[in-house]
Amino acid sequence: MATAVRNDPEKSTPAPGYRFPPGFKRNLLWFALRRFRPANPILLFQHLVDEYGDIAHYKIAWNHIVFLNHPDYIREILVVQNDNFIKERTVQRSKMLLGEGMITSEGPLHRAQRQAAQPAFHRQRIPEYANTMVREAARTRDSWRDGEERDIAREMMHLTLNIVAETLFATDLRGEVHELADAINGIMALYNFLVLLPAAEWLVHVRPPGLAAFVRARKRIDAVVYRMIEAHRRGRTNRGSLLDMMMAASPDHSEESEQSLRDQVITIFLAGYETVANALAWTWYLLSQNPDCQAKFCCEIDRELGGRLPTFDDIPRLRYVEMVFAESMRLYPPAWAMGRYARRDFRLGDYFLPAKTTVLMSQYVLHRDPRFFPAPLKFDPERFTTEAKARRAKFTYVPFGAGVRQCIGEAFAWMEGVLLLATLGQRWKLRLAPGHPVEPEPLITLRPKYGMKMTIEARGPTT
Numbered sequence: 001m002a003t004a005v006r007n008d009p010e011k012s013t014p015a016p017g018y019r020f021p022p023g024f025k026r027n028l029l030w031f032a033l034r035r036f037r038p039a040n041p042i043l044l045f046q047h048l049v050d051e052y053g054d055i056a057h058y059k060i061a062w063n064h065i066v067f068l069n070h071p072d073y074i075r076e077i078l079v080v081q082n083d084n085f086i087k088e089r090t091v092q093r094s095k096m097l098l099g100e101g102m103i104t105s106e107g108p109l110h111r112a113q114r115q116a117a118q119p120a121f122h123r124q125r126i127p128e129y130a131n132t133m134v135r136e137a138a139r140t141r142d143s144w145r146d147g148e149e150r151d152i153a154r155e156m157m158h159l160t161l162n163i164v165a166e167t168l169f170a171t172d173l174r175g176e177v178h179e180l181a182d183a184i185n186g187i188m189a190l191y192n193f194l195v196l197l198p199a200a201e202w203l204v205h206v207r208p209p210g211l212a213a214f215v216r217a218r219k220r221i222d223a224v225v226y227r228m229i230e231a232h233r234r235g236r237t238n239r240g241s242l243l244d245m246m247m248a249a250s251p252d253h254s255e256e257s258e259q260s261l262r263d264q265v266i267t268i269f270l271a272g273y274e275t276v277a278n279a280l281a282w283t284w285y286l287l288s289q290n291p292d293c294q295a296k297f298c299c300e301i302d303r304e305l306g307g308r309l310p311t312f313d314d315i316p317r318l319r320y321v322e323m324v325f326a327e328s329m330r331l332y333p334p335a336w337a338m339g340r341y342a343r344r345d346f347r348l349g350d351y352f353l354p355a356k357t358t359v360l361m362s363q364y365v366l367h368r369d370p371r372f373f374p375a376p377l378k379f380d381p382e383r384f385t386t387e388a389k390a391r392r393a394k395f396t397y398v399p400f401g402a403g404v405r406q407c408i409g410e411a412f413a414w415m416e417g418v419l420l421l422a423t424l425g426q427r428w429k430l431r432l433a434p435g436h437p438v439e440p441e442p443l444i445t446l447r448p449k450y451g452m453k454m455t456i457e458a459r460g461p462t463t
Contacts (some may be wrong), residue, residue, distance in 0.1 A: 071395030
């Protein structure tokens with residue numbers, strides 16, 4: 001296992017019996033005031049890799065943190081020793097919005113939720129969703145006009161929200177999609193404040209100014225979700241949607257059952273639309289900055305579709321479109337970091353670490369490591385040919401996580417990304433608006449900090 005240390009190691013004072021990796025001598029709180037912006041942990045993670053290599057240790061107050069940046073270490077935590085770990089504090093803090101949904105729940109509850117939802121994501125069900133995805137994408141592209149400027153990040157949010165509502169929840173949210181998106185955006189704007197605020201879970205009941213805004217936004221989301229559930233019940237039809245499956249698993253209308261249903265719906269909504277929307281926004285940006293790749297992308301769409309709308313059966317032929325999407329998620333992975341919290345003492349390589357240690361990993365940093373992706377800042381979809389993928393070590397490209405908690409909707413997301421890119425890209429090219437700043441913002445997902453303002457340009461057939 002690679003444990004290269006690029007500078008002289010700075011070891012924390014170890015507790016008796018424990019052996020810690022190299023890392024900061026001082027508590028991170030000291031560094032945070034001088035060098036790192038707490039709101040952008042990616043800067044910290046990259047510094048740790050540059051200074052200490054594949055595994056580094058630091059402390060925040062009395063808490064031990066270990067950061068990993070090697071596929072062997074990542075596999076050890078997510079697969080080999082998975083039973084010793086639960087989700088770490090940042091994810092637990094998101095329970096303020098998500099409750100005990102599939103992202104935040106643990107143990108038997110998580111297994112039961114995943115088992116209940118699994119049929120909706122079975123490979124036999126996935127093709128059924130393709131027509132809805134293409135229909136909604138065609139509706140979006142028909143609303144665009146040549147030469148107009150739009151925030152493509154916002155456009156992709158609205159599009160994927162509608163798709164998740166119709167495919168997984170058999171619900172038409174078109175009249176409420178703006179309300180839902182605005183409420184979620186409001187919570188995202190407060191994300192770093194919520195993560196850093198001590199005792200936020202308790203203070204939410206007191207409602208200081210920042211948390212009062214969070215509570216208002218959460219109520220708006222809850223209202224939409226409960227209206228959707230109630231409308232589904234009144235319809236008295238079982239269309240086999242994910243919402244039907246969740247409701248069948250919670251047949252009584254007790255307060256606890258209703259809360260559980262709400263938590264699961266909100267979790268799937270957030271995971272199902274937010275990640276794909278961000279991946280699409282970054283993809284349009286990267287295509288706009290790489291005209292050769294954009295030309296090849298357009299040529300494949302024209303050659304394989306011949307002017308008609310794509311279908312599920314076209315996906316295997318849209319290989320370059322998929323490669324573009326994959327390379328976008330390498331450079332700007334929507335799920336930009338993962339974390340686990342140790343329940344018991346554990347060994348990791350040459351180190352022995354205590355229970356309650358937090359282990360962090362970052363897809364954003366890993367995917368830009370030149371050992372695994374030469375010229376890592378270059379946008380190169382050819383990294384994802386069948387041959388190139390076969391040569392690459394496992395756990396070096398993990399945009400959907402890995403192990404037993406790998407994203408249940410991964411196949412859904414890949415299909416959605418390819419079909420939406422092909423449908424929209426069939427008619428339009430997108431060009432970044434002059435002077436628009438582009439900066440990734442690591443919140444629950446990796447969002448464009450200032451949105452993604454782009455000019456819509458009609459394109460003719462390629463030759």
